[in-house]
Amino acid sequence: METFGDTLRRLRTQAGLKQGELAKQANWSQSQISRTEQNSFIPDEATVQRLDRALNADGQLITAYTTAKTPTSQLVLPGRDPLVFSDLIRKIHRTDVGRDTIDQLNVITEQLCCEYVSRPAGELRADAHHQLEYVQQLLHGPTRLAEHRELLVIAGWLALLIGCLNYDLGLARHAETARTAAFQLGREAGHGEIVAWSYEMSAWFAITQGRLRSVSDYVEAGITAAPRASVAIQLAAQSAKAHARMGNRSEVRRALDHGAQLLGDQDHPSRTENHFVIDPTKWDFYAMDCYRIARDDARAAENAQEIIRLSARPDGTDRSPMRASEAKLTLSIVSLRNGDIDAATDWAHKAFTINRKSINSLSTVADELYHEARTHYGNDPAIIALNDVIASFYSSISDK
Numbered sequence: 001m002e003t004f005g006d007t008l009r010r011l012r013t014q015a016g017l018k019q020g021e022l023a024k025q026a027n028w029s030q031s032q033i034s035r036t037e038q039n040s041f042i043p044d045e046a047t048v049q050r051l052d053r054a055l056n057a058d059g060q061l062i063t064a065y066t067t068a069k070t071p072t073s074q075l076v077l078p079g080r081d082p083l084v085f086s087d088l089i090r091k092i093h094r095t096d097v098g099r100d101t102i103d104q105l106n107v108i109t110e111q112l113c114c115e116y117v118s119r120p121a122g123e124l125r126a127d128a129h130h131q132l133e134y135v136q137q138l139l140h141g142p143t144r145l146a147e148h149r150e151l152l153v154i155a156g157w158l159a160l161l162i163g164c165l166n167y168d169l170g171l172a173r174h175a176e177t178a179r180t181a182a183f184q185l186g187r188e189a190g191h192g193e194i195v196a197w198s199y200e201m202s203a204w205f206a207i208t209q210g211r212l213r214s215v216s217d218y219v220e221a222g223i224t225a226a227p228r229a230s231v232a233i234q235l236a237a238q239s240a241k242a243h244a245r246m247g248n249r250s251e252v253r254r255a256l257d258h259g260a261q262l263l264g265d266q267d268h269p270s271r272t273e274n275h276f277v278i279d280p281t282k283w284d285f286y287a288m289d290c291y292r293i294a295r296d297d298a299r300a301a302e303n304a305q306e307i308i309r310l311s312a313r314p315d316g317t318d319r320s321p322m323r324a325s326e327a328k329l330t331l332s333i334v335s336l337r338n339g340d341i342d343a344a345t346d347w348a349h350k351a352f353t354i355n356r357k358s359i360n361s362l363s364t365v366a367d368e369l370y371h372e373a374r375t376h377y378g379n380d381p382a383i384i385a386l387n388d389v390i391a392s393f394y395s396s397i398s399d400k
Contacts, residue, residue, distance in 0.1 A: 002064070003064075004036070004039070004042055004065055004067070005036050005037045005042075006037075007060065007061060007064035008036055008051065008061060009037040011055045011057050011061060012033075012037075012055060015056065017054075017055070019033045019034055019037075019394075022054060025054040026050040026051045026053075028043070028047060028051070029363075029370070030367075030370070030394050032209075032210070032363075032367075034397060035172070035359075035360070035363070038170065039173075043209075044210075045065065047210075048061055048062055097138050097143050097151065101138070102147060102150050102154075105131070105135065106150075106154060108131060109131060109154050109157050109158060110271065110274060112127060112128050112131065112161060113157065113161055113276055114273045114274045114275070116165070117273050117275065117319065117320045117322065117323075117356075118318070118319060118321055118356055120355070120356060121165045121168045121169050121356065124165060125162060125165040125166070125169070128158050128161050128162050128165070131158055132158045132159070135155045135158065136155075139151050139152075139155070149189050149190070152185050152188055152189035152191075153185075153186075153189050153194065155185050156189060156191060156194040157276070159179075159181045159182035159185060160179070160182045160194065160201070160276065161275065162178045163177075163179040163182060167201075167204070167358070168357070168358040168359060168360070169359065170359040172360070175201075179198050179201045179202065179205075182194055182197065183198035186198060192226040193225075193226045195222075195225040195226070196222040196225040196226035196229060196232070197276060198222075199218045199219070199221045199222030200218070200222050200234050200235050200238060202218040203215045203235065206242075207238060207241055207245070208360040208361055208364045209360075212242045212245055212246050215238060215239060216239065218235075219239045222235045230277055230278045232262055233259050233262045233266070233278040233283065234278055236256075236258050236259030237255075237256075237259050237286035239251075240255035240256045240259065240286065240287075240290045241289050241290060244289070244293040244294055245293055252290050252294060259283065260283065273320075281307070281310055282323075284303050284307060285303070285307055285323050285326070285327070288300055288303035288307065288327065288330055289326070289330075291303060292330045292334070293368075295337070297337055297338070300333075300334055301330070301331060301334045303327075303330075304328070304330040304331050305327075305331070307320075307323050307324065307327040308327050308328065308331075311323060311324040318354065321354045322354075322356060324354060325354040326361065326362060328351035328354075329348060329351040329352075329362070329365045329366065331343075332344045332345075332347035332348040332351060332369055333368060333369050335347060336369070336372050336373060336376065337372065341377075341382055341383060341386060344369075344386055345385045345386040345389055348386060348389045348390065352366075352393040359397050363397065366394070369390060370390050373387060
């Protein structure tokens, strides 16, 4: 059966349009078209209608969209996620696991969450799945009530981690499957922080997919679930990022001030590399994003340089390659705005050649760079080298 992404690719090819050409006509982005044609993302209805008109498809794309949104015909990408999580949800209602086993599982799970920042996503995802499968086996057998709840909590953290890794790999549907499982596990265990992180993931997905007005609902729900946990800081950051993209400068400042206040009230985490804790360095990363979008270039560049400095190891590798890549892309955008095309090209090349990256997040910033180049330089030959770097990045993610 032809998927929505297959239909879009077929209609675009029949129309003789390249992805970039269709993106321009539909007022969308090339990276989003690429991800849609890979069947890792489906746009909202308004975007589908614009794409249908741009392709002169006479409603074919709208029909494919309606079919894709029907639950009984939703696409399931290759992989084990749907089976793993459906089995897990069935088993959470079953009711001996020793204390030592629980402690060991907690240590291993935290270590996996700490490896998120730098370890190859596919490799880490495989290990997280193996850990989750073991937890499932324990849930399948008899457990005491307290142990049962602790296993649900461990499974919830693993589901969150797998969801983030899926999204980094461009597997949006798998990411949502994992996020939903984490939400249900957190709710079943009465663990508000896991529930809140599931809402934070929804906010992250919405920002990278352009659904900015839905972010506030996710943020509010997440803060309600865990108002005093560190996730509230990250929810404030996502709120600030959404408002920045909508041009609401006063709301950006309000959200950043609120997040900074929450950060000041938190104890310093023992393992700052854990993806699900917030530290001052991570907050600087979120603020950088807002400053860049608000065109406060001096602050954006200052934060970006600090992020790169703190990420650098003596051997030249990065402790936090995903943060470093977006910081380098921020410096590319700032350089372009300042008229330094060579520096912009160099920073973009450095950003895109980092191996550990979040495809959806980095693509969002790459789209900003692309639009800056188009807006300020058009078809100026001076921008060819930068356009080639951007095109090479888009091509690399379309091949995945």
